[in-house]
Amino acid sequence: MTMDMITITRGTIGMDDFLIRAGAAGVGLALLAGPLGCLVVWRRMAYFGDTLAHSALLGVALGFLAGIDLNIGVVAVCLCIAVALTLLQEQRRLASDTLLGIVSHSTLSLGLIALAAMQTVRVDLLAYLFGDILAVTPTDLIAIWGGGAVVLGVLALIWRRLLALTVDEDLARVEGVPVRWIRLAFTLLIATTIALAMKIVGILLVTSLLIIPAATARRFSRSPEMMAMLAALAGAVSVLGGLAASLYADLPSGPAIVVTAAGLFLVGHLLPGARRG
Amino acid sequence: MSPPPILLQCDALTVRRGERAVLDNVSLTVRAGEIVTLIGPNGAGKTTLVKTALGLVKPDQGTVRQSPNLRIGYMPQRLAVDPTLPLTVRRFLALWSKADADTMRATLAEVGATHTFDRAIQTLSGGEAQRVLLARALLRQPDLLVLDEPVQAVDVHGQIELFELIGAIRNRRGCGVLLVSHDLHLVMARTDTVICLNRHVCCHGKPEDVSRHPEYVALFGRHAEALAVYQHSHDHAHADDGCVVPAGLEHTAHADHAASCDHDHGHDHHHQGDHRHG
Numbered sequence A: 001m002t003m004d005m006i007t008i009t010r011g012t013i014g015m016d017d018f019l020i021r022a023g024a025a026g027v028g029l030a031l032l033a034g035p036l037g038c039l040v041v042w043r044r045m046a047y048f049g050d051t052l053a054h055s056a057l058l059g060v061a062l063g064f065l066a067g068i069d070l071n072i073g074v075v076a077v078c079l080c081i082a083v084a085l086t087l088l089q090e091q092r093r094l095a096s097d098t099l100l101g102i103v104s105h106s107t108l109s110l111g112l113i114a115l116a117a118m119q120t121v122r123v124d125l126l127a128y129l130f131g132d133i134l135a136v137t138p139t140d141l142i143a144i145w146g147g148g149a150v151v152l153g154v155l156a157l158i159w160r161r162l163l164a165l166t167v168d169e170d171l172a173r174v175e176g177v178p179v180r181w182i183r184l185a186f187t188l189l190i191a192t193t194i195a196l197a198m199k200i201v202g203i204l205l206v207t208s209l210l211i212i213p214a215a216t217a218r219r220f221s222r223s224p225e226m227m228a229m230l231a232a233l234a235g236a237v238s239v240l241g242g243l244a245a246s247l248y249a250d251l252p253s254g255p256a257i258v259v260t261a262a263g264l265f266l267v268g269h270l271l272p273g274a275r276r277g
Numbered sequence B: 001m002s003p004p005p006i007l008l009q010c011d012a013l014t015v016r017r018g019e020r021a022v023l024d025n026v027s028l029t030v031r032a033g034e035i036v037t038l039i040g041p042n043g044a045g046k047t048t049l050v051k052t053a054l055g056l057v058k059p060d061q062g063t064v065r066q067s068p069n070l071r072i073g074y075m076p077q078r079l080a081v082d083p084t085l086p087l088t089v090r091r092f093l094a095l096w097s098k099a100d101a102d103t104m105r106a107t108l109a110e111v112g113a114t115h116t117f118d119r120a121i122q123t124l125s126g127g128e129a130q131r132v133l134l135a136r137a138l139l140r141q142p143d144l145l146v147l148d149e150p151v152q153a154v155d156v157h158g159q160i161e162l163f164e165l166i167g168a169i170r171n172r173r174g175c176g177v178l179l180v181s182h183d184l185h186l187v188m189a190r191t192d193t194v195i196c197l198n199r200h201v202c203c204h205g206k207p208e209d210v211s212r213h214p215e216y217v218a219l220f221g222r223h224a225e226a227l228a229v230y231q232h233s234h235d236h237a238h239a240d241d242g243c244v245v246p247a248g249l250e251h252t253a254h255a256d257h258a259a260s261c262d263h264d265h266g267h268d269h270h271h272q273g274d275h276r277h278g
Helices: A015-042 A046-066 A070-091 A096-117 A125-130 A138-167 A169-174 A179-201 A206-218 A224-249 A253-270 B046-054 B089-094 B101-110 B126-139 B156-173 B214-227 B254-264 B268-277
Strands: B006-017 B020-031 B035-039 B061-066 B072-075 B144-148 B176-181 B193-198 B200-205
Touching: A015 A046, A015 A138, A015 A179, A015 A206, A015 A224, A046 A070, A046 A096, A046 A125, A046 A179, A046 A206, A070 A096, A070 A179, A138 A169, A138 A179, A169 A179, A169 B046, A169 B072, A179 A206, A179 A253, A206 A224, A206 A253, A224 A253, B006 B046, B006 B176, B020 B035, B020 B046, B020 B061, B020 B176, B020 B200, B035 B046, B035 B156, B046 B144, B046 B176, B072 B126, B089 B101, B089 B126, B101 B126, B126 B144, B126 B156, B144 B156, B156 B176, B193 B214, B200 B214
Parallel strands: B035 B176, B035 B193, B072 B144, B144 B176
Antiparallel strands: B006 B020, B006 B061, B193 B200
8 A cells, every 4th residue: 555645747737736736735734843843852742743633533532433533532632631641641650651651652543543443434544644745635734724823823923932941941931821722822832733734734734844843943043033034945845855755666654744744854953054152 | 018929839748659658747837029949858759849840740648729720831850862863952941832933042041042143952061951941941931930950961150040040039029939958958048948858858948947957967967067058148259159158257267267168178079179279
């Protein structure tokens, strides 16, 4: 079984349309994932993001069961999991990574079981797990750019306070930052991003689109904002590069994007003489 | 003359973690222009008390009252900013204050850290980081400075300087100061009131009274007698500091001075002080 359910051959008539759609969707997502990914890296939440992404499959299943929009199902489940995780972490009974490991894999397995149990729905599971950027519909495109604009707008609104509590949570609280609400808002933004990114790179690879471009950007950045913009740029280049590789070498699109991003990261770190701030 | 106004008043605070009381019936008051120092061994609940006073921890019993519109400048124990976050000192200060660059520079100058302005915050030494944190607190124009172990990761020479700085800031700005420390010997010098904490308040009062209190002596053992009271004037260089002088004797008996320094050689606390003295 190939990961791409649609196989492309060069020169197909009408290809331009969905290529442009794929590119536009991918770039839109990269612009979103750049700044959010930086925060995930600064706040050391990579594994947290991974856990949310894994639980997204459960959201897909629930979306089918409830007959609602799958994106809404994903965001709802991610949020529930995020809140549950936060509460469990405050208990301090288990180390954070142990807790995340438990939740991450059990929600993924639950999602797989729920999807398998549904007799009436035939689901292209691999597309959810690894993404299928070439299958992006006009509706998806609107969701990514529209949803992305809202997410970036909210992020801009809470940016300074998010940075403040990233630097020191107690300090932020003493200075009157509503830490709990800002954290919750940030989690909501990540959940939304995961829902939007699912189509492009799939839930198993979503976090890579958050983490890798941010890590690539670090070396060339002198300020948080600069790093956010460079990460968005690195993400966009990765998406377009991966898309091209997928098209011309017939590679699965999601993994091709991630490998391109990783390649960019390597090149960035092998380049001599970049400033380190 | 009426006493200065009360900035912060904690009454009979009790904080529990599970069954265990981390703080048991602890009260404290800070007035304008007063330096109150919390001392106590590790695990005595010093940080918990500070966090409760700041409203970061909710007490199980007791009340915290702050004077209306109290502006607090809080200085946490340390900064742990992830190395992946590109953040200069200038930008760090701008996260908390709308002050312009000149004001920031002036405040950094007040704490002797102007040179850090464009440095990445992760590259600062322990002492520089503490000064930047202090500058951040001062930019808030605080009525009350709350400093949690301000001299951690700073060598003895730097510690003396920092305590002097805190005293000078108090004198200049007239703000109240609540200070946490486990460095008994240095902290006593510039303190108005000492609260000796070991989950409950063992004793409190003026430094020289506390240092003679049996519970204080029991808590800090043989260090206590050597450290007794450390009150010098630190107007100039610190070359002769670092050894312990009983109160009132510093200008009278040179023999005593030398004796107490000798006595002190056994304590690693005074390592650096001894070094300079010799």
